[in-house]
Amino acid sequence: MTQSSEILVVGGGMFGAAIAYGLVRLGHDVIMLDEGDHSLRTARANFGLVWTQAKGKGLHRYHDWSVESGVLWRDFAPQLLEDTGIDVKHRTGGGLDILIGDEQRANKQQYIDEMKAQAEAAGSSFEVKILDRREAQELLPNIRLGQEVSGASYSAHDGDCNPLRLLRAMHAGFQKRGGRYIIETKADRVSHDGRFFVTETSRGKFQSDKIVIACGHGIGALAPMVGLDAPNRPQRGQVLITERVEASLDYCVTPFRQTNEGGFQLGNSEEDVGFDDWTTLDITQRIAERAVRAFPQLAGVRLVRTWAGTRVLTPDKCAIYDESESHPGAFVATSHSGVTLAAINAHHIAKWVSNGETEPGFEQFSAKRFDVSKAS
Ligand SMILES: Cc1cc2nc3c(=O)[nH]c(=O)nc-3n(C[C@H](O)[C@H](O)[C@H](O)COP(=O)(O)OP(=O)(O)OC[C@H]3O[C@@H](n4cnc5c(N)ncnc54)[C@H](O)[C@@H]3O)c2cc1C
Structure with a gap:
């Protein structure tokens, strides 16, 4: 049986969960898929820092992006608490x-x-x-x-937070607002049938108007199928x-x-x-x-x-956010620092996927920056 949603998010780690949570808060109908425990899940192995001082060498927009996320975190943690009852123990005030x-x-x-x-x-x-x-x-x-x-x-x-609570809170908030989280489901192929994105998985097909590929180390296998390139x-x-x-x-x-x-x-x-x-x-x-x-x-x-x-890690350790030119409606999002960026992913990136709204300088996060011929 084919399952349908307005937006399919592939990956339930730090990036996918933050974006999916932000999208349901905007009122979208979202399915989030995750491969499960046998895949590499960086979200469960990190240090919990909400950190900016080491970020953005070579791409200052990324440093500013991290700082902006740090600012958004001040509302994000209380919002998660209100939505889910989970205190992610965000500590701010300097590091x-x-x-x-x-x-x-x-x-x-x-x-x-x-x-x-x-x-x-x-x-x-x-x-x-x-x-x-x-x-x-x-x-x-x-x-x-x-x-x-x-x-x-x-x-x-x-600052910092408790990253396991963060992941749990984003999943809980997503599901409380009607998001459907489907586990032990690996996306193997993505295509467009002229009307919908069709994602073939270990548990059948999913069709959606938009797809967000945010599955960490799994991105390399999927993104090229819809004209995206996000080296990591x-x-x-x-x-x-x-x-x-x-x-x-x-x-x-x-x-x-x-x-x-x-x-x-x-x-x-x-x-x-x-x-x-x-x-x-x-x-x-x-x-x-x-x-x-x-x-x-x-x-x-x-x-x-x-x-x-x-x-x-992307080649310059800064974020990649791209929408496909050949397959509009297909997005990719990846970076180191998924804890730091959780707030901005749930806020700005969800809006970008929802209605195309972007912040000044956002185009600098395109993977085109690694390809001199396309960037010029
Ligand atoms: C030691 C260490 C310390 C770190 N410390 C910090 C820190 O202090 N602060 C910070 O901000 N960041 C830190 N990070 C980085 C942070 O954990 C990552 O940036 C973040 O987890 C990346 O999020 P992601 O969603 O892209 O990938 P992940 O969190 O790895 O999630 C990807 C998910 O996609 C799923 N998946 C993969 N392929 C598929 C597929 N084909 N179909 C369906 N699902 C799939 C996987 O099961 C996984 O759950 C640290 C990382 C490490 C390793």
């Missing part, structure tokens, strides 16, 4: 990236200088500064910084979590964040190992050692879990 040693601090200063120059050229801003060791310690009075900590970079735009590659990130301890970090800190439940989440390797999502002892040890150099008190805290996730 620190801890710097160990003089070299890291010098590199970060250089990055900030380059980003400020990029911002100026784009007629925008880059509001990140270096705190020296004393200033960083003043913001974190309940934990002792290690001797090697040389400071921290700070942005008032940064895998990158492994390993994460450690400690037992729960009393609250000691007043701010969101990376790469060693204290979760709302009290555990310290330690991250976050960047490894080019294809789709291998196993953890390894050498990386786990390196992450733990670095955490203890930053916060020596962690030496006495037990690790309770490690995991690895596979990032979805």
Whole structure:
């Protein structure tokens, strides 16, 4: 039997769920499909940061987009709570990236200088500064910084949330407003029969007026079938979590964040190992050692879990949003930072899919930027 909807969203991860939730809030009839537990689901393996200070090198519009999402998050979290009763534990008010040693601090200063120059050229801003060791310690009075900590970079735009609650809340909000979530269903083929998009899946056919391909690592197989190109590659990130301890970090800190439940989440390797999502002892040890150099008190805290996730990275690590020229009504959306972008995906991207409304500079997110002949 063929199931029909106005809009089909392929992928129920961070991107798909945010867009689908936004679309049902706009009153659309939406089906969201997800392949299920055997696929790579980055949404369940991430660090929970709503983070802007490291975003947008090479494409300043993406930095601004991340900041705009951070602003939208202030309404998004309460809206999810109201819609679903789920508190996603959004913490705003600033974030620190801890710097160990003089070299890291010098590199970060250089990055900030380059980003400020990029911002100026784009007629925008880059509001990140270096705190020296004393200033960083003043913001974190309940934990002792290690001797090697040389400071921290700070942005008032940064924060975090509980990413598993976020995913659950977006799914719950989607379904409460009439969205149909169909699990264990892999989209294998997409075509257009002259009237509808037809998506062939492991559980039969789906027809829709529009289709949003937002299935992370699954995009490469589907997008070209409707004239879309959204290159991405895998990158492994390993994460450690400690037992729960009393609250000691007043701010969101990376790469060693204290979760709302009290555990310290330690991250976050960047490894080019294809789709291998196993953890390894050498990386786990390196992450733990670095955490203890930053916060020596962690030496006495037990690790309770490690995991690895596979990032979805576009070539410039910035978002791709495109509507197909050959198949209007087919959209693709992907990026690293699906937690950070959840608010803007649920808001601006849902509107774009709904009625074509876009923000200034939105065309810069097209994948055409990777193809010099098409971009010119
Ligand atoms: C270690 C690590 C730390 C991270 N930390 C952060 C962070 O702090 N902040 C942040 O903003 N981001 C972070 N991220 C990135 C964030 O998790 C991703 O950007 C986000 O999950 C991507 O969302 P997505 O929907 O594109 O992909 P996913 O979340 O992976 O979801 C894709 C979904 O599509 C489904 N699917 C795939 N193919 C098909 C198909 N053919 N048919 C049907 N369904 C299909 C899959 O089952 C999956 O559920 C981190 C990632 C990693 C790995």
